[in-house]
Each structure stands twice: as structure tokens, then as C-alpha cells.
Amino acid sequence: QVQLVESGGGVVQPGRSLRLSCAASGFPFSSFAMHWVRQAPGKGLEWVAGTSYDGSTKYYADSVKGRFTISRDNSKSTLFLQMNGLRPEDTAIFFCAREGTATTAGTLCYWGQGTLVTVSS
Amino acid sequence: DIQMTQSPSTLSASVGDRVTITCRASQSISRWLAWYQQKAGKAPKLLIYKASSLESGVPSRFSGSGSGTEFTLTINSLQPDDFATYYCQQYNNYPNTFGQGTKLEIK
Numbered sequence: 001q002v003q004l005v006e007s008g009g010g011v012v013q014p015g016r017s018l019r020l021s022c023a024a025s026g027f028p029f030s031s032f033a034m035h036w037v038r039q040a041p042g043k044g045l046e047w048v049a050g051t052s053y054d055g056s057t058k059y060y061a062d063s064v065k066g067r068f069t070i071s072r073d074n075s076k077s078t079l080f081l082q083m084n085g086l087r088p089e090d091t092a093i094f095f096c097a098r099e100g101t102a103t104t105a106g107t108l109c110y111w112g113q114g115t116l117v118t119v120s121s
Numbered sequence: 122d123i124q125m126t127q128s129p130s131t132l133s134a135s136v137g138d139r140v141t142i143t144c145r146a147s148q149s150i151s152r153w154l155a156w157y158q159q160k161a162g163k164a165p166k167l168l169i170y171k172a173s174s175l176e177s178g179v180p181s182r183f184s185g186s187g188s189g190t191e192f193t194l195t196i197n198s199l200q201p202d203d204f205a206t207y208y209c210q211q212y213n214n215y216p217n218t219f220g221q222g223t224k225l226e227i228k
Contacts, residue, residue, distance in 0.1 A: 035217075037165075044222040045157075045165065045208050050215070059215040062122060095164055104170045106212035107155045111164035 002026040002110045004096050009115030010085055021111055022079040022096030029077035030054070035108060036070060036081050038092035038117075049096070057071040064090075086119045093117075109121065123147050123211050127220035133228040138199045142223045144192045144209035148165045153213035156185055156194045159222075168207075169194065196225075 008020040022034070035050040049070040050059045058070050069082040079096050093114040102111035124147040134140045148174065152172040157165040159189055167176045169185035173181040182197040196203055204227050 029212075043217040045159070047210070047217040048217060050217070059217075061216045073199050100167075100170070103174070104167070104176070106153060106217075107167055107170045108157070108165070108210070109176070111166075113164060 002098065004098065004110060004112035006094060006096050006112045006115035009094065009117045011120060012119045014087060014121050016086055017082070017084045018086060018117060020081040020094055020096075020115060020117070022081075024077045024079065024096075024098070027098070029072075030074035033108065034070075034072060034079045035097045035099070035107075036079075037095045037097055037108065038090075038112075039095070039114075040089075040092045043092075046092075050078070086117075088119050091117060091119050097100070098113055122216055123150060123214055123218050124154045125209055125211055125218050125220040126208075127209055127223050129223060130221065131224045131226060133226045135197055136201060137196050139195065140199060140225065141196075142194045142207055142209075142225075144187075144194070144220050146190045146192075149166050149189045150211045150213035152188045153211060154185075154187070154192050155210045155212060156183075157204045157208045157210065158203075159208065165208065168176055199225075201227075 003025045007021045036048040051070045055072045067085045071080045095114045096112045097108035098110040100107045126145045154172045156169040159165040173185045206224045
């Protein structure tokens, strides 16, 4: 079955960097677009970034553009989010999510359990 | 960027009720709208895609409608398991954007 397992979260000081990983299994990872979505404590969902199946196309929310970089290693079925210049407002649970198939392409059909990033001095 | 506005923010209802949640887009998104359910401490779950198509395994009491800028999620005969927070998401354009969420509470 599809599994997405995020890791790399933790407590980091403002201005520092963190790299999140999402290990995928149970499906042909290199065939699907992938995304990161975050949720600040007690708040709603915010789409953060997405990448095409081959990593050639990447999109970002305005709030993270220029600071975060999404990437993937299809040989290791792993999605990454490099986060630089972290701010307190980046504190959130970060979820990785897989897009659906042809009919559900564009939607987020499978989600990991999330990893918590806390930006605080 | 396309803004998504959900209403109401909170909805109180009883088991067996029929409820409707509205989502409005700041510009036309055709039918590229999805609805998700999220329970406390859990990842969201896809319910509806392309405005009105039910995701596999989702009970038929859930339905979606709309196109352009106005969309609705309807839940018929509310069950105890349905009390959660619901989000709409547009995937017509990047950046994809979510509504702010509607919390469905037990009356």
C-alpha cells in the first residue's frame, strides 16, 4: 500500500536551515507529482510546493519562494524540502502528499503523517 | 494568486442532519476543485475531486457541486464520524490554494 513517511523536522533558530525528507513506498514514485503542504498549529492547510514526476517542473507558494527548494531523488523514492532562512511563521507540521492518477491528477490523494518544524530562538 | 473563501467557518449540526459548506474562488477555476476532510491530529483525506466526483471509498452521503467560482460540499444524514474540519482546494492554477476550513461540530 502507499506509504509516505516524513522526517527531518525539529526545533531550529530563526534564519537557520532544515531539510525535510519524505520516503515513499508502495507505488512507482517516479511516475507521480509530489507536493509539500503545511499546517501551522491550530490553523488551516497551506500548500507549500510541488514538483512534477521527473523533477523538471517546480512550483512554490509566494510565502516560501526564494527560501524553500523542493527536489526529488527518484532512484531512492524520496522527496525533499530544503528550507533556508527559516522564520517563526514557518512553524508548522509539514506533510508530503502524492498526486492522484489520471482522473484525480492535481489532487492530493495520499498523505504522510507529517513532521513538525518549530522555528524559535 | 487565487483566493479560496469557505463559509461558514464553523457549523454546528446533529447526527442525521444535512449540511452544506460553500467555497468561493476569487476567479474562475472551472471544475478544478477538491474537498478534503481532516480529523484532529491526522492528515487530510480526499473526498471529492473535479468539483463533484466522489473519491473511491468515500460514502455516497458526501456530494459536491459547482463550477466557475462557486462550489458546495453537501453531507446528507450526518454520521458521528463526519464531525471534522473540511477544506476546499483549487488546482486550476499554481500556486494551489486551500480555503481556510470549515469546522463541523456536534450540536
